[in-house]
Amino acid sequence: MCAKVNGTDTCQCPPGYELGSNGTSCNDINECLKSPCYVNNSRCENTRGGYNCSCTNGYILGANNVCKDRNGGLSLWGAWGSCSKSCGGGVQTRTRACDNPTRKGFGADCVGALSMNQACNQQLCPPNEVEKNYGILLQFNGLPVAYFTTRVQGEFRTTVANGINNYCNTNNGNLRKCCNSNSTYVPNTSSLKQFTNFGQIAIGTGFPRERNGLTQVMLVVKSDKANALCSASKKRKRRGISLGGSETAIPQSILADIMKDPSISQAVVSNIVNTVKSESNVTLTVAAAPIALVTNDTNEEIPTTEVSTVTVPATTEVERKARKRMRK
Numbered sequence: 001m002c003a004k005v006n007g008t009d010t011c012q013c014p015p016g017y018e019l020g021s022n023g024t025s026c027n028d029i030n031e032c033l034k035s036p037c038y039v040n041n042s043r044c045e046n047t048r049g050g051y052n053c054s055c056t057n058g059y060i061l062g063a064n065n066v067c068k069d070r071n072g073g074l075s076l077w078g079a080w081g082s083c084s085k086s087c088g089g090g091v092q093t094r095t096r097a098c099d100n101p102t103r104k105g106f107g108a109d110c111v112g113a114l115s116m117n118q119a120c121n122q123q124l125c126p127p128n129e130v131e132k133n134y135g136i137l138l139q140f141n142g143l144p145v146a147y148f149t150t151r152v153q154g155e156f157r158t159t160v161a162n163g164i165n166n167y168c169n170t171n172n173g174n175l176r177k178c179c180n181s182n183s184t185y186v187p188n189t190s191s192l193k194q195f196t197n198f199g200q201i202a203i204g205t206g207f208p209r210e211r212n213g214l215t216q217v218m219l220v221v222k223s224d225k226a227n228a229l230c231s232a233s234k235k236r237k238r239r240g241i242s243l244g245g246s247e248t249a250i251p252q253s254i255l256a257d258i259m260k261d262p263s264i265s266q267a268v269v270s271n272i273v274n275t276v277k278s279e280s281n282v283t284l285t286v287a288a289a290p291i292a293l294v295t296n297d298t299n300e301e302i303p304t305t306e307v308s309t310v311t312v313p314a315t316t317e318v319e320r321k322a323r324k325r326m327r328k
Contacts, residue, residue, distance in 0.1 A: 016049030041067040041105075058104040069105030072098040074112055087125035088206045091117050124206040127294050131204055134220045134249040135294035136256045142286045143215040143272060148208045152275045156217075157201035159271040163264035164221060168195045168229055177254050178223075179230035193229040196221055200247070204294075214289050219259070222249045256291045 002011035002024060013019050013026035020027050032044035037053035042065070045052045055067035062068040075097045084090040098110035127135065148156075168178035169192045175181075178195050204218025223230075225248055250258065259265060265288050273286050 014049065036065065038064070038066040058102055060104075069107040070101060070103065071107040072103030072110040073100040074098060074110045074114075075100040077116070080118070083120035085121055087121050087123055089119065090121045092120045093117050124209070127204075127296065130249070131218065131220060131294050132252075132296065134222075134252050134255065135204060135218050136252050136259065137292040137294060138217045138219055138259065138268075139214045139289035139292065140217075140269070140272070140286055141214055141289050142284055143208075144284075145208050145210050145215055147276045147280060147282065147284065148215065148217070148272075149279065151279055152272060153203060154198075155271050155275045156268065157203070158198050159268050160201050160219070160221070160259075160264070161196050161198050163261075163267050164258060165192055165195050165229075167258055167261055167264060169193060174258075175229065177258060178250065180251065180254065181230065193227075195227050195229040196223045200224075216292075218294060219255070220249055221255055222247045224248075252293050256293060259291055 002009055009024075011019055011024050011026075016029055016031070017026040018029050019025070028046070028048050030046045031051040032046045035044070036051060037044045041056050041059045042061075043054045043056055045054065053061060053065040055061050058070055059067040060070045077096050078094050080092050080094045083092045093115055095115045097114065103109055164178070167174050169175070200222040202220040202222060204220070207218045208215050210216070259268075269286050269288055273284055276282055276284050
């Protein structure tokens with residue numbers, strides 16, 4: 001804009017412009033040459049009659065054109081991944097990232113988990129051939145699944161192994177059941193010979209479980225082909241079916257008959273009650289229900305069965321004697 005002042009032509013330019021060398025034109029000023037923006041992590045863009053400051057590397061423009069640190073922000077959850085198992089209880093995961101926005105400078109990290117798991121495919125797997133040939137379902141009333149912990153399972157397996165070893169050594173009839181043989185060997189009850197052990201008492205995958213108010217435990221009892229008890233029998237005729245390597249297992253019908261023996265069933269229930277009391281300080285009233293055999297339909301709901309009304313004391317004399325004999 002030009003005007004005569006005291007008879008002289010005088011020109012003035014608006015903010016952001018400067019008078020050209022001809023004294024009449026206005027040229028844009030490049031304010032960025034004077035670094036009006038904060039130096040670190042900043043960018044200056046000259047515009048006609050002005051300038052704009054912005055931040056690089058994800059920093060945030062604050063007061064006085066200062067680029068400040070930026071806190072991280074969580075993205076939305078991604079889709080659930082595939083399940084780790086097709087049956088028998090698997091896990092699937094979904095994730096999110098700390099990139100909405102990403103953390104910059106001395107900004108704070110995201111608050112919250114970056115991954116999340118959930119259970120999937122909780123249905124039991126169909127019984128395999130070993131479980132169908134050798135597996136039985138022990139059933140209990142008054143035993144919540146939550147109390148059948150790792151420790152309780154360990155004590156359960158020990159009690160079953162001790163009980164079966166004592167049972168198999170009691171007389172020739174019992175030995176024939178355990179060894180599945182025509183043995184004429186008469187066991188020496190003062191010196192027990194081992195038939196099975198803790199590591200060969202197998203609990204089916206997905207067990208224990210609850211069905212119709214009963215807690216079920218799938219049990220398979222394995223043994224070495226050359227176990228001390230059956231190898232000592234005379235004129236033995238072994239008919240055990242190999243599970244691979246050097247192992248056999250008690251056929252399910254024979255195992256069910258053995259586990260019905262009061263000396264074993266009472267010791268098992270008593271041990272469960274005592275272990276839960278020791279571990280959780282909870283007194284349960286547990287009773288053994290009828291034993292079922294594993295079949296192709298084991299994963300289906302089973303009919304409600306009448307629960308045994310036999311009362312089992314907290315610690316039985318049978319169990320104490322069995323443990324004492326096994327330690328010798």
